[in-house]
Amino acid sequence: MSHIQLITFDLDDTLWAVKPALIRAEQEQNEWLKQYRPGTVEHHTHESLFEFKKSVWRRHPELAHHISKMREQTLYELQIEAGYSEHEARSGAKQAFEVFLRFRHKVKLYENALHILEMLQPHYTLGAITNGNADVYKTDAAEYFDFAILAEEVGASKPAPLAFEEALKRSGLSAHQAAHVGDHWEHDVLGARNAGFHAIWLNTSNAYWPHDSESPLTIRSLDELPDLVASLG
Ligand SMILES: [Mg+2]
Structure with a gap:
């Protein structure tokens, strides 16, 4: 691991x-x-x-x-x-x-999402960080999450580091032990970086990295996530 x-x-x-x-x-x-x-x-x-x-x-x-x-x-x-x-x-x-x-809350999870969460759960603490008002505990993915943080609870949306810092508090871990994955180059990638997390960009549409900074670790599908996270270290 x-x-x-x-x-x-x-x-x-x-x-x-x-x-x-x-x-x-x-x-x-x-x-x-x-x-x-x-x-x-x-x-x-x-x-x-x-x-x-x-x-x-x-x-x-x-x-x-x-x-x-x-x-x-x-x-x-x-x-x-x-x-x-x-x-x-x-x-x-x-x-x-x-x-x-x-x-x-009636969302339909991506086909592979539950399987990936199931694979990861025994090995990692899993958290959710959203700028939206989705409640992961009202979805089929509920059982896999140790905690969930809404931007509106902490009063700051990603890319502000506050929600990420809250995730460290809840897990008792440090930023270098943490990876965040998300589809949004700014909210998720720059946000995770702002907080010192490893940032993983879920880029399903093969978009160009639109920012001046170094392009992030990128996955095309959640299927690639377990191997990528295991390789960080
Ligand atoms: Mg998103």
């Missing part, structure tokens, strides 16, 4: 494709609004909803690393705009967000 003892994983687009779950979750959320808060979203197009969201982001920079609260705030303001009372809008935002989250 190599000297790596901790492997942290990004979730969205690393263990599963996030887009299908997000699209479905947003549809279900809007269906809920149409039924229980009519007039809130019917007049919006996809584009105008996005503009509305952006205006909420601009007015609430304090929520930048709290994407769940940001979504709730957007849902709240949409209902206020549609003429609902503050109380109705608050409770409606909460319920619509719960619907969103329920479907957000």
